[in-house]
Amino acid sequence: MSWTLENYDIAAIALGEHVLMVGSALAISLVIALPLGILTARRPAFYVAAMSVTGVLYTIPALALFALLIPMMGLGLAPAISALVLYSLLILVRNIAIGIREVPAELIEAADGMGYGRARRLLDIELPLALPVIVAGVRITTVTQIAVATVAAYISAGGLGDLIFQGITQDFGEKIVVGALLTSLLAIVADEGLKYVERRLRAATAERL
């Protein structure tokens, strides 16, 4: 435990880098996934196509994806964040599309009948009601990404993986443990926090008590 107590600032920086990496990747994927999800929500053919492409991306292991991106982007944050973004797309696009599709038909009918245009209907009715499912997707993605981002340290992107890799090469068990522990804790905090948000949203959009 002695190393940690003396070097908690290093651990803190690693944690900060990790959060930044995952956070930026999440923001970028949402920007891409939102229009994709909306577009594919009610178009089955596009949806299947989107799921196939993002599905293949999701299956590729992190290290491999990094390896494939390095010739194009070099080392560091660029390939790391790009890979994380590509990973997130599957779950985010899927959850956004499903969330929109699951808005009850009679609400869409009522909205159309009252004179909602497509854009306002999306903003006022469909997206707000799809929010719980979307947040569920964000939650799953975030937890996955926190784990995947540990490997990014190998390509000089920093983060908690740095501690783990150092621990491996230096045969220094404590660093491995601290790195792993902080990653787990981060994942648990993110999971519980987003679960709470998800619960509140479900209550706010519930049709029945």
Added chain:
Amino acid sequence: MIRLESVSKTFPGAARPAVDHLDLDVPNGTTCVLIGPSGCGKTTTMRIVNRLIEPTSGRIVVEGEDVTRADPVALRRRIGYVIQQVGLFPHMTIAQNVATVPELLGWPAARVAQRVEEMLSLVGLEPGQFLERHPRHLSGGQRQRVGVARALAADPPVLLMDEPFGAVDPIVRAGLQAELLGILRRLAKTVIFVTHDIDEAVRMGDLIAIMKDGRLVQCDAPERLLSAPRDAFVADFVGADRALKRLALITAGTVARPGPAGPGAPVVALSTSLRDVLSVLLASGADAATVTESGGSPLGAISLAMIRARAATSSQGDGAES
């Protein structure tokens, strides 16, 4: 007013048209009930009026304006729309739900707030109690009232109602029908009301349009429909008890004559329908009943003979009185 001129709708891949060259004329301020067996095209017809379903051919005229090719979104903001499942937005408060169309139309906030309160009071929901609540806290009947309030919020001249009380239990339904009737009388809206329940149609409609296989079979005031059904289908549809249904349209007050009813005669209020008076007379074994006014003081009497005479007359211009 609403007018459909030779409106047809054939869905892609369908064997026959869902709506077949329908002509319908609904004068200002009247309620026209569309009724018929499942699949007759009544709901499709209603949804053609606000272009949720685009007609394959024909013209739609609303308030004197040909809206067949007008902007559907703008059209729908001028038409109130009530559906069976209500469709209140669960993530919005009651106030926000009712304010939907006024806000889409860009009304100033103060006017919207005032109108919302007005509408809630109109449908019998105390604003203070209901404004900030969410649909999930309301009963089925309360939700449908909000649905009606929401449809009337922007003061549209035309109202479309698709089986609005279908999902509500029968006891609540009767009360809602009575209240809606009162509201519609006061506001003089032009209404198309879809139902499969002939009793509801007779109660709610100034005009009843019976449809079958996408065509209009008969369109008449309830009295005429009940006394002179055009064919066996209509006669069957309105029911073998149509004579009794006709009696339900007339109140004791309009038929009673001055004079005593006889010793031990049962007492009925002047607003009682002839059908209910008949029921009372049959149950009591009496030949006549005393008719009283709202205070309780006797006005006159009504006898079985009078009722029978009334039932026998056809509706030559005397129309329904309620």
Added chain:
Amino acid sequence: MLRDVIAWLTDNRQAFDAAAGQHLVLSATALAAAIVLALPLALVLVHWKRLAHVAITSVNVLRTIPSLALLAAMLPLIGTGFLPSVIALTLYGLPAILINSHTALREVDPDIVEAGLGQGMTGGQILRRITIPLALPVVFAGIRTAAVQIVSAATLAAFIGGGGLGELITAGMGTLNIPQLVSGGLAVAALAVMTELGFAFLERGARWSIGTAA
């Protein structure tokens, strides 16, 4: 780029095959171990509800530990090489199979079980003829998820001397031999996708054979 990759592959065929073989052996062993451990455990947990809650929660925590950390954790405990990698990979794939199996066994339609009881089946017969067959599709989905996770995580075994296709990537990184790096990346990607598709196919077969829709 593609030409360089193909060139590297033809020149280093043996090394590639060795790495691929190691990767497959690692993954298969870990998957088999995970199945052998998780399935009986799931059965036990269906009956011991309190233990189930504890087990499921700890397994969920296990899921939050990144595969890298899991592999690295083996270092101070057992060192490097094949066995530690297998152990880590088994632990990594265990949650998916355990949770899916437990849920599947627990949520078998009670009406169907009741019908079986009514016909005079013993507990064991119900298990064999009703519960397990009906739970099979979801169990299989769990195995499929675990398989893909294990094959993917096995890439990282390279970091603790477990071999596998990940070694192509690490070697390529070390000497900045881009064709080697990309070959490793493509190989792993291809293997992962094939595993996913292969198991999806098998899963559909499993569903078909017991008559539920895929």
